[in-house]
Amino acid sequence: MMTRKNSSRPAATKPASASAGRAKADPHRVPMREFSRSLPMSLLRAREAVMRQFRPSLRNHGLTEQQWRILRALAAVDTIEVTELAHVAFLLGPSLSRILRDLEARHLIERKAAKTDLRRAVVSISARGLKLIEAVAPSSEAIYAAITRRYGARKLAELQDMLRLLEGSLAGMGGAGQGDAEADE
Amino acid sequence: MMTRKNSSRPAATKPASASAGRAKADPHRVPMREFSRSLPMSLLRAREAVMRQFRPSLRNHGLTEQQWRILRALAAVDTIEVTELAHVAFLLGPSLSRILRDLEARHLIERKAAKTDLRRAVVSISARGLKLIEAVAPSSEAIYAAITRRYGARKLAELQDMLRLLEGSLAGMGGAGQGDAEADE
DNA sequence: AAAAACTGATTAACATGTTAAATGGTTCGG
């Protein structure tokens, strides 16, 4: 017994405790910000800390994080086209395509071609999918509530505002402006 | 435990935006927060907005985000053991293992067994790896500077503080406390 | 209308995330 269930992430909460003697004082000097404090790392760690709370529950219901995002998005609408679903669930086309194939095989969703444009596929959640959502929602909500309680509802709202603003700030920046050799085009 | 949480706070956050013509007005009603505003989604979108800025530059140098994280972490030390590197670069063992194999094959890093404990591997960056870092660093720094300028240095620092605090808040929560059926073990 | 251009969705190919199992080395109890 005792199958060790929690060996998840590296748990970055560890100070530089490790090596005592610290003979490794003179690293390869390259002028850069201290890496662990970079914005991408901060966001990654924070998100991981949050998701770590949810994953076990989802897992117990046979769902991955992304599958759960899709089901939730579907539960909020009657039907939706694949492209719009990708947008809402924040997934790239290829990922979504694979996941929908899987969810359809599990009869958690239904899919049919749009009448006006046969290229488009229209997706909706099935009764079985709804039942699954209803089974997961309570613990999911409880976890979210616990997080909110721990961090503070006020602070949480503030954080979300700042994140939204960050998104907005970067919306314009094309994403290649500085990237060395623009290659051909 | 299982804080029952009466759903006194329905997702009333969605005004009657389009209840006019709306044929698809009556979705599958399930009581949950509005999904696109969930904390995990906010963090994911924000991080993606940031990474979108860096990826093209890295790509031009033949590096993925994770490979870059590893090289940067290595540049900051003389040598480091694999486990500690996983910690610092915030990667799981298996991912790190694969990436190190690849980076070693490209002669960007070097690896040898620890003298005292043959299980442990000690990794360091190679001259070639350092040269690559020096090639990438300028545009990377420029991008970071542009982000800071757009968002505001003050706000950025504040955001990082809040993210760190969030991490801290969740540090204790085991990550399975609410997860339905604990299954067998 | 037929070719060209375009668009939504999928497939392909490779890299990483994630959990479980295996491998090799180390330490400990008898």
Added chain:
DNA sequence: CCGAACCATTTAACATGTTAATCAGTTTTT
């Protein structure tokens, strides 16, 4: 000293991220 327990790392297997290519259906052009 030996086997059991333990530990660091890797491998395995499957799901997703990411970019490029493909495929079918639609619109535009001539």
